[in-house]
Amino acid sequence: MNSSNAIAVIGPELPVIGERTACHAQDARKSSLQGRNEGVHLTYNPLWKLLIDRGMNKEDLRELTGLSASTIAKLGKGETVRTDVLLRICEALNCDLVDIAKCETYDKVTSASERTKTDG
Template sequence: MHISYKPLWHTLLERDMRKEDLRLAAGMTTNMIANMSKEGKHISMDTLARICETLNCEITDVIELVPDEPTSTGGKEHERIETKNNGKRN
C-alpha cells in the first residue's frame, strides 16, 4: 500500500485554496508541499495533523491508502526457483 494525497487536493479545490495558501496557513515549507506532490514521498504525522487542524478536517480529507498493483510471480520467479534447485522440481 502507499499513501495518496489526492483527497487533500480535492479538499483544497472545494475550499478554493491553492497549495501556496495551505503552505502559508499551516506553516509548511515548499519542500513539504513538493514531497506531497511526488509519488512515494511522505510527510510526518505532525505535519498531517497541522494540515487537518488548519483546514478543520479529518485525516481522510487529506490522505488515503491505495493498494499497490499486484506483481506477477510467473516467469522470472519460476526460473529462479528452478535455478536454485539446479533444475530439479520437487
C-alpha cells in the first residue's frame, strides 16, 4: 500500500492521511483567518427598527417573549445571545431571523483600539 494514500488512526480521534493529520486542515483554516483584520458579528439593529415600526418598545418585547430583562439588555448592547432567544423573538413577532438580526463585518484593529480608549 502506498503510504501517501494510507489512512491510520493515532489515538481515538486523529486520523492520519499520508503524513498529515486531520488537525493540519484545521490549522490551515485557523491561520488563514488569523491574518485577517476583519471580524463578523451580529447586530440587532433590524430588531429595534421592527419594534419602532410596530409601535413597540423593549419592555413590550420582554413581556411578549417572556425573556428576562438581562437578556433584553444583552440584545441592546449587541452582545451574544443564544439562538433559542432569537427564535423566541421571531415566533413572538411572527418574523424571520433576517428581520431581527444582520451579520456585519468590523475592523478588529480599530475595534481593539476603541476598546482600549473606553477601558482606560
